[in-house]
Amino acid sequence: MTRYLISFDDGAMAHIPDDDWTAVAEAAHAVVREAKAAGVWIHGGGVHQQRASIVGTDGVVSDGPWPEVKAVVGGFSIIQVATREAALDWAAKIAVACRCAQEVRVLMDDPEV
Secondary structure, three states, X not given: OEEEEEEEXXXXXXXXXXXXXXXXXXXXXXXXXXXXXXXXXXEEEEOOOOOOOEEOOOOOEEOOOOOOOOOOEEEEEEEEEOOHHHHHHHHHHHHHHHOOOOEEEEOOOOOOO
16 A cells, blocks of 8 residues: 655635635545545644744754745645555545645655654
């Protein structure tokens, strides 16, 4: 079984009207419940909009300068399924529930973790 990261960019859900957030949350939670029941759910959640602290290779923590990025992760799900097609199916369910496109990536397997 392979683990996949399904994610969306910060701001990807900004188009959702305030009155729709309860319905979006319930739809997203329904997909999570379905994934848990299917035994494929590992972990997931939203990422607070904030600037990340940077920990350098020397271990020093700083509040900048921040690396320039085009997008940051706004939310993610980690699932474990047998095929890429299965991961894409789950990503489609998440995309419909969250009303935003999802990016799907294979996570590297490391036998030490």
